[in-house]
Amino acid sequence: EAGVVQSPRYKIIEKKQPVAFWCNPISGHNTLYWYLQNLGQGPELLIRYENEEAVDDSQLPKDRFSAERLKGVDSTLKIQPAELGDSAVYLCASSLDSGLNSPLHFGNGTRLTVT
Amino acid sequence: GNSVTQMEGPVTLSEEAFLTINCTYTATGYPSLFWYVQYPGEGLQLLLKATKADDKGSNKGFEATYRKETTSFHLEKGSVQVSDSAVYFCALMRDSGGGADGLTFGKGTHLIIQP
Numbered sequence: 001e002a003g004v005v006q007s008p009r010y011k012i013i014e015k016k017q018p019v020a021f022w023c024n025p026i027s028g029h030n031t032l033y034w035y036l037q038n039l040g041q042g043p044e045l046l047i048r049y050e051n052e053e054a055v056d057d058s059q060l061p062k063d064r065f066s067a068e069r070l071k072g073v074d075s076t077l078k079i080q081p082a083e084l085g086d087s088a089v090y091l092c093a094s095s096l097d098s099g100l101n102s103p104l105h106f107g108n109g110t111r112l113t114v115t
Numbered sequence: 116g117n118s119v120t121q122m123e124g125p126v127t128l129s130e131e132a133f134l135t136i137n138c139t140y141t142a143t144g145y146p147s148l149f150w151y152v153q154y155p156g157e158g159l160q161l162l163l164k165a166t167k168a169d170d171k172g173s174n175k176g177f178e179a180t181y182r183k184e185t186t187s188f189h190l191e192k193g194s195v196q197v198s199d200s201a202v203y204f205c206a207l208m209r210d211s212g213g214g215a216d217g218l219t220f221g222k223g224t225h226l227i228i229q230p
Contacts, residue, residue, distance in 0.1 A: 004158075033217055042119075042204050042220030043159070056216060091159070100147040100166060100210055104218055106159040 002026065004107035006092050012113045018080035021110045025073065025094030032069060033104065034077050035091040043091055049075065050098060082114045117142045121205045121221035128195055129229050136190040136224050138179075138205035146207040148172075148181050148188040149218065153202045162190075162203070200228045 005024040013019050025032050030051050035043035046065070048056040051072040060067065064083070069075040079086055089109040095102040121138045128134060140146065150162040150172070163172035168183035177192045188205060205221040 040222070042206070042222050043218070044220070045217040048217050093159075100208055103149070103161045103164065105161075106151075108158040 004092055004094050004105050006090075006107035006110055008110055009108065010111050010113075012115065013082055015084055015114050016081040018078065019082050019112065020079075021077045021090050021092075021112075023075045023077070023092030023107060025075070025092070026105055029094035029096055029105070030072070031095045031098045031102070032075050033093040033095075034067060034075070035093065035106075037089040037091055037109070039088070046077070048098070055098075079112075082112075084114050087112055087114045117146070117207060117209055117219040119205050119207055119219055119221035121203075121224050124202075124223070124225035125227050126224055127227045127229065130197055131194045132228075134190070134192040134195045134199075134226070136203055136205075136226070138188045138190065138221060140186050140188065140205075140207050142207055142209050142219075144209055145183075146209040148179070149206045149208065150177070150179055150188070150190050151204040151206060151220075153204065153223070155201070159204065195226075195228050197228045197230050200226055202226070 032049040034046040037043040047060045049069045067077045089111050091109045093104040093106045095104050118141045147166045149164045151159045152162045153159050163174040165172040165181035171180045179188050179190045202223045202225050204223045206218040
């Protein structure tokens with residue numbers, strides 16, 4: 001099966017500019033996650049979707065970050081405006097459902113550099 | 116809240132050495148426990164998992180046993196290879212009552228195997 005696909009792979013922008021990341025989960029996976037991974041750290045959850053509903057966005061900095069999953073399949077994560085501290089790898093993952101026995105499958109991530 | 120603590124890296128070993136990477140966790144209830152591996156330039160991949168106390172997860176010669184009494188899930192391998200060089204993440208997932216609330220990761224342990 002095809003894995004989780006993310007694009008772009010790399011993105012370099014100047015601070016105060018907007019940026020968007022795209023994720024296509026594994027077909028049939030209802031649950032989608034966006035994670036943030038800073039250098040030398042483990043991934044941290046930003047938002048979790050069950051189909052098109054954001055069921056946990058408590059860690060998403062809503063002043064500048066937004067996400068959507070309009071049709072319950074692909075998802076987009078946006079930052080506007082970007083700050084220097086947003087430089088990190090943004091990971092998308094999907095799972096069949098949110099049960100404990102449904103492992104997460106991760107994409108290769110988008111590495112964002114804000115200058 | 117949930118948290119995962121794993122040993123600091125980098126861990127440098129010679130080929131065919133015995134590997135242990137320590138992982139302890141804090142969580143209420145009965146989380147599922149995971150080890151993920153990240154090879155250079157690639158996304159996170161599930162290595163193994165255990166869903167209840169005393170379960171042993173195993174894959175590719177790696178194994179880890181869910182020890183509730185010591186809240187630990189140490190990763191072991193009897194004879195490491197150069198190809199095992201990667202970053203290893205210990206993680207937990209807990210059901211908060213509305214479905215699993217995503218993975219909580221440790222900071223990762225960079226493993227370097229020298230020929």
